[in-house]
Amino acid sequence: MWSGPRNISTAMMRAWGNRPDTVVIDEPFYAYYLKATGKQHPGADEVIAVGQTDWRKVVEQCGRGLSAPTKKIVFQKQMTHHLLPEIDREWIVDLTNCFLIRDPCEVILSYIKKNPQPVLEDLGFVQQLEIFDFVRERNGSRPIVVDARDILENPERILRLLCDATGVEFDRAMLSWPPGLRETDGAWAQHWYYEVARSTSFQPYKPREGKVPDCLREIYAQCRECYERLRIHRLE
DSSP states (O other), X not given: OEEOSSSSHHHHHHHHHTSTTEEEEEOTTHHHHHHHHOOOOTTHHHXXXXXXXXXXXXXXXXXXXXXXXXXXXXEEEEEGGGSOTTSOOGGGTTSOOEEEEOOHHHHHHHHTTTOSSOOHHHHOHHHHHHHHHHHXXXXXXXXXXXXXXXXXXXXXXXXXXXXXXXXXXXXXXGGOOOSSOOTTSOXXXXXXXXXXXXXXXXOOOOOOOOOOOGGGHHHHHHHHHHHHHHHTTBOO
16 A cells, blocks of 8 residues: 555554454664665664664565465555655566555645645655556556545455455444554554544544745646546545
8 A cells, every 4th residue: 555644644553453354564764764865864873773674674574575374364554754865666567556645735735744845756646656566567467556535435345346356355443443552553653643542443534724825836836747647546
């Protein structure tokens, strides 16, 4: 599941993680991303210290060496901006790739609460479209796209469509989960997962109030173009 930041990707991980037949992996490239870029995210030193900072080993884990003998589904929560240009992409071709999108206005208004001056690459939209195009070209078929707003407005309907598209049976356990953090959460959970840790289900959709700052209008326009190109493919 390829998402950018400030989306409902962690809630989606909760939904899949609540299935008895599924194991989840939380942002496995994050430690490498932080070390390679020097981004000063909350808890960065700890994430680097406990995480895997060799992208080749992460690829081995995610693409080839992963085994879950008691589970039939492996759900990977991946951030598109973590897949830096030097990282090999061939490993994703044989996986079922899904793309979780969100309106860029809502993403930016949420993101600037943590970082008021993002650059285009921080928001993941360009990378998300690049990965989508790569998978479509290599597999000769259109990857799965779901929109965060659609999920929040009708979780069961969209999750049923998503399960059908991925070839797995829908499980009602995906609609609600116990509150709290998980052992499978990344080391950054204490800094980023406050809201999801309090949640027990997908929260009803509420439009985010506000206006994208003028200084970010150009970045917003580029993100909007990528979003719209993906949105036409969404499940609905």
